Amino acid sequence: MRYLIMLAIMTGAAFPAWADERLPPIKNEMVAKECGACHMAFQPQFLPQESWRKVMDTLPSHFGEDASLPEASRREIADYLLANAGDVSQSREGKKFARSIGNGPLPLRITEVPRWVREHREVRAKAWLDPRVRSKANCQACHRGAGFGLYDDD
């Protein structure tokens, strides 16, 4: 019993930040650099494995732009994204994102995931058009800590 209590305290102390709407920050340098070149490097927990597989297999036509990468870089990034995808990660928020998809269509954009849509339904249409926001991919315009996986500041 004493061990159990100690274990609970220790795990609690080790992951104090994994509360609501927080995700582990990206730890792979290649992912941070290459994905972060055009948009914020989104935490892989936001999409399930199947989505990342599709995204990483179609980089020459990436949401209207060519995002091709040398095969070695592409593989390293895909491996990291797949290993940390929402449906296989330990992240509570990541699991919620993956679960919200259910049997619905496979999202390719994070902004298509039902949980994302629900969490942003109170954002007025005008706010997205603000020149400081410009795109729904620009998380940091509102979530200042998004790059570190912090989204509970709304």
Added chain:
Amino acid sequence: MKRFTIAAAFVACAALYSASAMADTRRDAILAEFLAQARQEDPSFTEFSAERGKVFFHAKQAGGKPDTPSCTTCHTETPQAKGRTRAGKEIDPIAVSGKPTRFTDPAEVGKWFGRNCKSVLGRECTAAEKGDFITFMTGQ
């Protein structure tokens, strides 16, 4: 103390100078490679032109993806200014004066011309176009 300050200032200047000289050397090597390629593609090709690079940079293209008709879509009409991607992320200035390490890493140069030429023009850029572009940006 004064002598030390002067020496330190000298060392700092020398370091800055050699860093930019090194960047220049690496950019020159990339340009030399494009020049050799351009002459291979067209034996009558003589040298790169900043003026042609400028026209290329500002041109509106029709062959590429509809969201990116020109280099200036993301880099703006002012090369010294910061640009912005369609996803809202800031881009460092494309002009060498705004970012001295521009066009000094062959892998980055290859990656970005590869992607952006296909996005904007719908095809690969010729070596002449790439050299003209870098020559224009080096003087900006």
